[in-house]
Amino acid sequence: MTNSLLTIITFVPLVGALLTLLPWGKWLKLDKAGEERLIKNGAIAISLLPLGLALMLWSGYDQALGGFQFEINVPWVKAINVNYHMGVDGLSLPLIFLTTFLTVLGLWYSARVIKTRVREFFFLFLLLEMGMTGVFVSLDLVLFYVFWEVGLVPMYFLIGIWGQAKDRPQYSAIKFFLYTLAGSVFMLLAIVAIYFTTGTFDIVEAAKLKPFADSILLSGLAFWAFFIAFAIKVPSWPFHTWLPDAHTAAPTAGSVLLAGVLLKLGAYGILRIVLPIFPEAFKRYALIVVALGVISIVYGALVSLAQWDLKRLIAYSSVSHMGYVLLGVGAAAYAIGTPKWVDASAMALNGAAMQMFTHGISTGALFFLVGVIYERAHLRDLKMFGGFSSKLPYYYGLFAVTAFTSLGLPGLAGFWSELFVFRGAFDIVPIWAVIGVLGIVLTAAYILWKIIQYTFLGQYDAHKIAHWTDVETGAELHEPKDLAFFEKVTLWPLVAFMIFLGIYPAPLLNLFNTVFVRLMSGFAGK
């Protein structure tokens, strides 16, 4: 049972997805609306299963023991030594939880919001969950690659089909697909090259064998092949241009998973594959990675500051926030081989991983919040907003907590990740860290000035937006109506997490710490 747990958690969504395709309406004699209701509720019910299993994994994971647990390793393609190898450790556990958690919320929210092509939407959404979970549990490079690509296709459709026509969804969808594919084909070549040097596709084995350690050229090529594939997904400047388009065009729940989980796939790949397998090469190019991270932080924040479209603004803020992850990872890589930096580097990595999780929660929530206002006003133009605090106080409250998490206010989850990243990075790459801190100031600027001030403060002007929609009934109103029940249900769990982790981040940090202390001291002990 424990061996097949990861298989179940990965493939339950696939079963669910296939179930949505069956002609339930014909079998149960339901009308179209009834069938759609069944599909929606069925999809939510099925998605609860992986979430429950993820919690089981978390509680069943033995932290004292550490390492990979719940492992399953059976041959898949024997001729070339590809194995069906899955396992979780302290890094992947929280991310699996994040995936299943955001999926449930996304499905719950979409069940109320998605009105067209319902069956396809829920099919694709569950398929996407399988792809994402699969990446986090895979310990075999080919398996990893397969899930990596499998997740690409449903997202492409989510953007293309349910995007708003004015956001050029078709263009954004293909751009998203091609950017990721361009990175991943080179990653595939590097994967095969690892196989020819080490005879294995196993991530754990390869990390022990350290392929290409003797060749500067080959290790450099392989490093960059992997790194660029992941940097596109993260996304790091200058590979980020797909992101604002894709995020803006995607339907709300799609943006949530895109920002909440898909971006983490890239960062996860760097932590799971690049850092352990190519430490030498990573150390050599660490400063470039640090620089990319810092540029992403500052550039992303500056561009956010210039946006007038709320969704686009948040999309660019993801570039900035994921820059912290790169900064932390790059700093840690630079510290490889320097014993006095072991603690600092583990701290930077803890911060980076923590940032992955909290950014998933906070940006996920932000995209839901944008969805909330968009469903009411049908636009996202900050110039048209203003004074919503008096009309939508509940919404304002939740938005404020989320926004403050995003800017790293102490007491909320975002604070810890930034603290740890900078605390670690200051020891190792002080100058870059100082430049990076600029990003925090800029973040505060766009959050407070652009979002809070333009949207919520000031006088409410009834002439700016004359038509409001009641999200529950679809009726037209003259005044905005505060959060509906289903929106509160979507947002509260996320907000609760921000507050809880802000006050008590230990459960998460301890998990990450077991992984990274072991990793970094492993490098130092060499």
Place this chain on the structure above:
Amino acid sequence: MKLADLTYLLPELILLLTAALIFLLDLIWFKRPAVSERRTEWLPYVALAGLGGAALGLLPSLGKTASVATVLTADPYGVFFKALAIMGVALVVLLAAPYLRGRTPYRGEFYALLLIVALAICLAVGATNLVMIYLAMEFLSITSYVLTGYLRNDRKSGEAALKYFLYGATASAVMLYGMSLLYGATGTVDLAGIAAAFQGKAQGTLAWLSMPAIILLMAGFGFKASLVPFHQWAPDTYEGAPTPVTAFLSTASKATGFAILMRVLLTSLGQADIARQWISLLVAISVLTMTLGNLTALRQTHIKRLLAYSSIAQAGYILIGVAAVLAGPGRTFTGINGVLIYLLAYLFTNVGAFTVVTAVETATGKVDIRDYAGLVQRSPWLAALLLVFLLSLAGIPPTGGFIGKFFVFGAAVQNQMWVLVAIAAVNSVIAAFYYLNIVRYIFFTPAEEGADRIPVALPFRVAVGVTAAVTILLGLAPSPLIAWATQSAQALLVALR
């Protein structure tokens, strides 16, 4: 020739007899017009039975290597391609049955010709003698010309056949010249004999003739496999030919080109110094083929033309495997096995894609990519399965197309042909764009007002179901195919020195 050799020729004999039977049935039993309509409906099933019989006829030759009638061989390599051809033609027969209805009253010969084409491939892939290779290829070509021009009231079909014929005739003449050079240099037309002659001779005698000979031979093989610069016939021919024939030309016929190319190059010209020369030639051709195919495909609006250029580009990827050939005991990436895996996966993928095209064309008569707008509403199954085929063509896992690319690119990585694989990788991203462009129409663009659901005839359903199932299955459980292909390729690699 011993009588026992006939067991190795069972598939060929069965195909020949069934073809003759169909001709006769068509001529005698179905002659009266009043009954012919209903009775000709049975002919595809006779053809399928014949193909099934031919497949069973392969069983005695399984795992054996024997010379048959001095010009042919029965070896695992040949069996692989014979099986591939039989499967491909069987699928094409399924496609043809509903497609031809209403397009031409003369349907009987079509199935007979398809069986004869399968027969020609079986002979060609088993041939070990230049003259036999030439004859079998001509046999295949001439039958293909007839099939291409089969819709004689359709001017495009006629034009397609004429172009195909002109290019084909020229290419085979050039190839024949190359063969004569090889004969002049070595004094034999037997593949093994040529190898022995080159091996025995001191360097610098007549060995220099091998390179011009290879270049000339490539005209013939490249024509069949649609490699640049011998590809020009392909777009027009693919567009004009009856769609089931296009499906055949782009898969089984192309595979035959590769089969012969590999057999000739590896068996008779496999010495290290000669191989070095043709490997650089193949690398150049491969780069040209995939780049030109992909870049031209970007601009296509006609789905058959798009698939034609896509199939040219795919030939470029496949050729990487030949260029990256690497023999050695216990190797799993030999290049050649990648080619076999790729060709088989590509057969099911591409025939599947053409099945959808044929089904849409049969129901609506439309062949523009724009006409696929909203296909997902008009026929969800066709749309979903075409997506599977397009993803497989683009090499996205878990599909057969991914496994093929994995092995072919893997072989090149193993040989450290970095530039070649990098170009191939960039190319597969370009290709994803135009494959997804079709997907965009199918799923994102709404159907035209008043567009009805598309009825799909039963044979199409069977064909599309089988090809999609195999395409996905090859991606999920590729082990049997890998084992089969590796073992079949071994037959050629032992000849490589």
